[in-house]
Amino acid sequence: MNGITVSGLTFSYGTRTALSDVSFDIGRGRFCALLGPNGAGKSTLFSILTGLRPTDTGHVTIAGHDIATHRRAALAQLGIVFQQPTLDLDLTVRQNLSYFAALHGIRGKERAKRIDAVLERLFITDRADDKTRSLNGGHRRRTEIARALLHDPKVLLLDEPTVGLDAQSRKAITDHVHDLTIDGTTVLWATHLPDEIWDADRLVVLHQSRVLADGTAGVIRGPRNLNDAFLSMVSP
Amino acid sequence: MIYWTALQAIVWREALRFIHQRERFVAALVRPLIWLLVFAAGFRAALGLSIIPPYQTYITYQTYIVPGLCGMILLFNGMQSSLSLIIDRELGSMKLLLTCPLPRWWLLLSKLIGATMISVLQVYAFLAVAAGFGIKLPAFGYVAIAPALMITGLMLGALGLFLSSFIKQLENFSGVMNFVIFPMFFLSSALYPLWKMAESSVLLHNICAANPFTHGVELIRFAAYLKWNFPALGWTVFSTAIFTALALWGYNSARSSKS
Numbered sequence: 001m002n003g004i005t006v007s008g009l010t011f012s013y014g015t016r017t018a019l020s021d022v023s024f025d026i027g028r029g030r031f032c033a034l035l036g037p038n039g040a041g042k043s044t045l046f047s048i049l050t051g052l053r054p055t056d057t058g059h060v061t062i063a064g065h066d067i068a069t070h071r072r073a074a075l076a077q078l079g080i081v082f083q084q085p086t087l088d089l090d091l092t093v094r095q096n097l098s099y100f101a102a103l104h105g106i107r108g109k110e111r112a113k114r115i116d117a118v119l120e121r122l123f124i125t126d127r128a129d130d131k132t133r134s135l136n137g138g139h140r141r142r143t144e145i146a147r148a149l150l151h152d153p154k155v156l157l158l159d160e161p162t163v164g165l166d167a168q169s170r171k172a173i174t175d176h177v178h179d180l181t182i183d184g185t186t187v188l189w190a191t192h193l194p195d196e197i198w199d200a201d202r203l204v205v206l207h208q209s210r211v212l213a214d215g216t217a218g219v220i221r222g223p224r225n226l227n228d229a230f231l232s233m234v235s236p
Numbered sequence: 237m238i239y240w241t242a243l244q245a246i247v248w249r250e251a252l253r254f255i256h257q258r259e260r261f262v263a264a265l266v267r268p269l270i271w272l273l274v275f276a277a278g279f280r281a282a283l284g285l286s287i288i289p290p291y292q293t294y295i296t297y298q299t300y301i302v303p304g305l306c307g308m309i310l311l312f313n314g315m316q317s318s319l320s321l322i323i324d325r326e327l328g329s330m331k332l333l334l335t336c337p338l339p340r341w342w343l344l345l346s347k348l349i350g351a352t353m354i355s356v357l358q359v360y361a362f363l364a365v366a367a368g369f370g371i372k373l374p375a376f377g378y379v380a381i382a383p384a385l386m387i388t389g390l391m392l393g394a395l396g397l398f399l400s401s402f403i404k405q406l407e408n409f410s411g412v413m414n415f416v417i418f419p420m421f422f423l424s425s426a427l428y429p430l431w432k433m434a435e436s437s438v439l440l441h442n443i444c445a446a447n448p449f450t451h452g453v454e455l456i457r458f459a460a461y462l463k464w465n466f467p468a469l470g471w472t473v474f475s476t477a478i479f480t481a482l483a484l485w486g487y488n489s490a491r492s493s494k495s
Contacts, residue, residue: 072337
């Protein structure tokens with residue numbers, strides 16, 4: 001079963017087309033980068049993938065569940081890291097995670113166990129009882145990812161998760177999320193930064209509401225570096 | 237079970253958020269106390285009150301406005317919680333809530349219940365301070381008003397929720413102050429009995445009588461004196477249902493909106 005399937009997706013804001021016949025699928029345990037300049041339609045696609053916006057035309061399935069007809073089943077399998085921060089800065093890391101776990105119905109000892117597990121997985125156990133306000137940008141992002149992994153989702157969506165971070169934090173988070181695919185998690189990572197993408201990654205390039213390229217990043221870039229290849233693709 | 241766990245979590249978060257915003261608590265307490273201890277003291281001599289239900293004897297103006305000020309706390313808090321929803325939407329926390337595997341109506345209802353419970357606690361804090369100044373309700377009245385406060389709080393919270401679904405930016409919130417909170421408060425029986433208003437203007441009296449906030453305040457007033465007011469109860473429950481339905485509709489249409 002595929003992690004994510006998008007077929008024939010079209011979406012418009014009035015007369016402005018945001019997505020035009022977008023199709024791709026991502027197999028289980030694959031890392032797929034969604035690369036596109038600002039305004040390419042990435043955020044709209046994310047809103048549809050997360051059920052925040054309805055589809056005009058086309059279908060989206062998450063771990064086999066259609067987001068339009070089986071929204072709750074699809075969302076139960078989905079971990080989401082939004083571009084905007086979602087943490088309550090006045091609460092500690094553990095309190096934030098506890099709140100989110102409860103929203104997914106995880107309670108009691110199981111909740112405590114899962115919180116400990118994701119804290120360890122993201123190397124933030126020592127910050128568990130600190131208020132999120134006191135964390136730096138990198139640690140806040142890690143907490144967001146830990147939050148998204150709490151309910152053990154089959155699919156993880158990240159919308160430009162490294163925005164505003166320094167190079168070192170960006171690399172650490174990018175590496176870590178790549179490693180998540182080892183245990184079968186499907187990852188869709190939206191970015192406009194080619195250096196976050198590895199050669200072996202699946203790459204979907206979105207530009208002006210259409211899929212411009214879809215394949216393995218190393219093949220798409222050819223002999224050039226990915227940055228140059230991307231710029232030549234999206235240059236007018 | 238997931239429904240109950242999520243409700244607990246949302247109420248718990250509202251409570252924690254409230255504890256962390258002590259200035260909000262102080263503001264919510266100071267506002268009605270100024271009305272009670274300054275405004276009411278000044279108006280005491282100017283406003284003669286006859287014996288009207290649920291009172292069985294002449295009462296001071298300060299005693300009269302206590303239920304109205306309880307309503308004021310619920311009104312301001314209901315709008316404050318809608319303000320926090322707008323902030324939540326500008327951050328990602330609203331998205332987080334709306335992408336949980338639970339029906340949207342349940343999530344919004346949980347949010348409403350959480351915010352209302354905090355408002356009710358604030359009303360009790362106000363009543364405790366008022367009692368300290370000698371302005372007291374009958375002893376059992378403190379228990380009897382709890383359900384009335386909860387229903388009125390839900391009604392005003394649902395109104396706030398409905399308004400928040402249409403307010404796109406935080407800056408527009410001042411409009412809510414001018415066009416919702418103040419008219420709702422002043423065009424009600426919170427500060428003066430409706431017969432007093434009828435002496436000045438029949439039209440204003442009719443507007444006050446149609447104002448759901450009036451019915452919420454009267455429900456609290458009668459409950460405080462251990463009396464039923466079925467019309468007020470009926471109107472408050474009815475308005476709660478309408479505002480809740482509108483809020484759910486507002487959030488669903490906001491979801492489907494393409495703007």
